[in-house]
Amino acid sequence: MTLGDVARLAKVSVATASRALSAGSPRVSEATRGRIAAAAQSLGYAPNLSARATILGSSALVAVVVSDFLEPAGASVVEGLVARAEAAGMIVTVASADDVRGDAATAVRRLRGLQPSAVVMAGMTTAPSAPLVTELAHFRGLGGRVVYVGQGDADSDRVAVSHRDGAVQLMAALRAQGYERCGVIADESQGQAGRDWLDGILAGAASAGIPSAMMTTLWSQGEREAARASAARLLDERAGVDCIVAATDTMALGALSAVRDAGLTPGRDVGVAGFGDTVDADGVVVGLTSVNLGWEIAGDCAFGLTRSSLTTPQFETVAPFVVLRASALRTTGS
Amino acid sequence: MTLGDVARLAKVSVATASRALSAGSPRVSEATRGRIAAAAQSLGYAPNLSARATILGSSALVAVVVSDFLEPAGASVVEGLVARAEAAGMIVTVASADDVRGDAATAVRRLRGLQPSAVVMAGMTTAPSAPLVTELAHFRGLGGRVVYVGQGDADSDRVAVSHRDGAVQLMAALRAQGYERCGVIADESQGQAGRDWLDGILAGAASAGIPSAMMTTLWSQGEREAARASAARLLDERAGVDCIVAATDTMALGALSAVRDAGLTPGRDVGVAGFGDTVDADGVVVGLTSVNLGWEIAGDCAFGLTRSSLTTPQFETVAPFVVLRASALRTTGS
DNA sequence: TTGTATGCGTTATCAA
């Protein structure tokens, strides 16, 4: 079970066994290396990472603090981070902390005990609290790396997604599809992210050459049915829109219903686009065009920063990308 | 940064400092304890859990291997597990492994190095592979505890959710609402889980006193629109149904659309129920009645088993529960 | 109640 057992079985010293099994391959003859590997194999030996970490002062471990695993953003960040980290042979430890449940500072303090090489703070919706910043400063002082995904502080690496850019891209993609009279269903229940979205939609329309007179904006609740009603109004109005963009995928599904209720074919007659790419696209026969904000890539990036050797705080923005599906495809509108 | 620093600042030996800061409070005078705590506080000291684990042979750590963080089941299990574990002062490490990406045996081997006190295998869709079982056997041999959520092997603790029981409960709940002519939309794309569901629906109907002649079953693809079409057929048939149960929430949303298309009010005229409780209930103005399979509770349970001292393999089943919302409420149908 | 000494499993240093 320990390195000593392996060494004894292979009839070598622990030092040699350690060298043979460690990552970099220091001078060990192929013969003994083989014996040691065989011994380790037959014993089912797994190196004690704790002991290793005790010496090296840090472990091949990344800690991530996330507010909610159930939200698409949180889950995606973890998924992306874990995928990258595992490919790099590292282990991820998780902790949850949101403004309600537990305080992030405590979580970090506990995780700090494992001497992770980095801490990733994901999905914090508010600015980091003072105790958290203190805790992270301690961690950083001992050589740890701190990466935020989303909100962050000035001293740390940060990965952000951009609602605004995603919205801009979306309008460009829609314009390229030939849509130009655009109904906009904004979400009154969102905060800054929602405003960024609307800002991007309008800016994107402008730079795509759509005059603002051809944009009709309606504020709606962030619910499916409310959006359906809003979409119905947009379709009723005299100067009929030829596409509808909604602030969330859920709302876009409502809009899709409205389009079909009006006897129109989504995509061909009226384009419909959501935002967030959070809806199971297989769940609707008419695939929903949406914008993937890149949360999963953000997790991936966060891990990348985690391994960076730069000393100044890095700030990366993940590019959102448009996912064109049938609901806004003129060519294959079903 | 180390216990030695704290001890020096508090002018005590490391042994005393260790005693003062350790969990159980062995004999340490209040005065020195105070000094030590103050020193630790001012230094931002966090105990080195690796060193501690090196001595104790195991760490306050639970490892969870999950197939996909993005699926509701995986995310929920992690959420539930983390919540419980943190309340118990433990840390969770995660690894992903599905049949596609990486093999679970490797993941377990790596995690084993951290000497976690338990490993939770969640969301394995196939029976455990031989290498995985070997790996887990090694872990168990060293005093580790293995808990499966979902599929498992005979030697280990296991937590299961029951599609069948959920379906039975659902029929009882619907019957209690007064529904009795039931259209059933089964999902031909699911495997055993789907058969369990149908089995439960029919058994539940029988035990709720609904003759099988009043149950109409249609097989449909697992998509929203396919289910909508199926629901439309059910509503068209002469002996009109007064409620529709669908194998998934996504399909139930399609059924909801069909009900409205028919000019009927969901809940009051025709009840609609999904399964899985995976849909954001706020997303639809008409809340969708569904069955929560209890994945999150399963994660919670898994942690509980993790801490159990019983030596025989435990097997727990999480009770699913019906979430009655407006789509199948006669009283408040909107 | 407190301090000293020993050991946990591993890696790194230095000799052989």
Next chain:
DNA sequence: TTGATAACGCATACAA
């Protein structure tokens, strides 16, 4: 190339 030994940070048996 290999082995003996020190060291990592912490917890505990034992001595004071």
